[in-house]
Amino acid sequence: EVQLVESGGGLVQPGGSLRLSCAASGFTFSDYYMDWVRQAPGKGLEWVGRGRDKPNGHTTEYAASVKGRFTISRDDSKNSLYLQMNSLKTEDTAVYYCARRGDRDSSGYYYDFDYWGRGTLVTVSS
Amino acid sequence: DIQMSQSPSSLSASVGDTVTITCRASQDINTYLAWFQQKPGKAPKSLIYAASRFYSGVPSKFSGSRSGTDFTLTITSLQPEDFATYYCLQYSAYPYTFGPGTNVDIK
Numbered sequence: 592e593v594q595l596v597e598s599g600g601g602l603v604q605p606g607g608s609l610r611l612s613c614a615a616s617g618f619t620f621s622d623y624y625m626d627w628v629r630q631a632p633g634k635g636l637e638w639v640g641r642g643r644d645k646p647n648g649h650t651t652e653y654a655a656s657v658k659g660r661f662t663i664s665r666d667d668s669k670n671s672l673y674l675q676m677n678s679l680k681t682e683d684t685a686v687y688y689c690a691r692r693g694d695r696d697s698s699g700y701y702y703d704f705d706y707w708g709r710g711t712l713v714t715v716s717s
Numbered sequence: 718d719i720q721m722s723q724s725p726s727s728l729s730a731s732v733g734d735t736v737t738i739t740c741r742a743s744q745d746i747n748t749y750l751a752w753f754q755q756k757p758g759k760a761p762k763s764l765i766y767a768a769s770r771f772y773s774g775v776p777s778k779f780s781g782s783r784s785g786t787d788f789t790l791t792i793t794s795l796q797p798e799d800f801a802t803y804y805c806l807q808y809s810a811y812p813y814t815f816g817p818g819t820n821v822d823i824k
Contacts, residue, residue: 626813628761636753636761636804638813652811655718688760700767703808704751707760 593617593706595689600711607679607715613672613689613708621645621667624692626704627674629685629713639687642672657683679715686710719743719807723816729824735793738819740805742786749809752781752790755818756801764803765790797823 599611613625624647627639640653642663651663662675672689688710693702720743730736740750748768753761763772765781768788778793792799800823805816 635818636755636806636815638806638815641811641813654812696767696770698767698770700748700770702763702772703766704753704761704763704806705766705772707763709760 593691595691595706595708597687597689597708597711600687600713602714602716603679604717605679605681605715608675608677609679609713611674611676611687611711611713613674615670615672615691618691620665620670620672625663625665625672626690626692627663627672628688628690628704628707629683630688630710631682631685634685637685639674641692676713679713681715684713684715686712718812719746719810719814721805721807721814721816723805723819725819726817727820727822729822730795731824732795732797734795735791736795736821738790738792738803738805738821740788740790740816742788742807742809745786746807746809748783749807750781750783750788751806751808752779753804753806754799754801755804761804792821795821 594616596614626641640663643650660678664673689708690704691706693705722741750768752765755761768783769781780791802818802820804818
């Protein structure tokens with residue numbers, strides 16, 4: 592069974608840093624692209640960024656709102672995805688979810704965002 | 718960036734009703750559109766990918782379609798467990814962007 596479990600959230604002051612983790616199980620983590628998505632309290636979903644697999648150089652993509660402050664990385668040996676968040680702002684307060692880009696179906700379409708974790712809450716406040 | 722608009726922002730419906738939610742992309746995204754359901758305090762649940770294809774285990778009461786840059790999610794025979802917020806997502810180009818959501822509540 593595919594499982595994604597986020598951790599590392601908590602209260603941090605503006606300007607501070609935090610590292611979130613997403614522990615994956617039930618699939619060969621190293622073969623998959625992974626995403627971070629966040630949701631501010633009472634607001635909609637916002638895509639944060641993507642980390643590609645090793646054959647694609649572990650390259651990354653980011654939303655403009657976090658580019659230069661957040662870094663996505665992964666440790667395939669630990670089946671884990673990370674989100675390093677620096678220079679945090681109050682507007683970064685949100686529940687952070689990790690999600691998987693799944694396999695291709697029989698027609699070649701990817702099952703993007705097929706599995707989600709339950710999320711971890713990050714609160715940026717003084 | 719590709720902008721996603723979604724309508725209506727909220728709707729009230731009764732058990733047994735059929736409802737339709739629309740997302741419009743600001744430019745061509747081909748069929749790179751997904752739909753998600755979210756209940757309060759829960760993670761999103763994936764419903765539809767590639768505009769009209771079902772994720773595993775999603776009942777056929779949910780269906781998606783595309784007409785140019787307009788995408789629709791139709792839910793037939795609404796049941797109490799279907800009352801939730803629904804989001805679309807374009808994954809044609811980075812940065813990926815979600816629609817603002819449609820809240821479906823009980824009339």
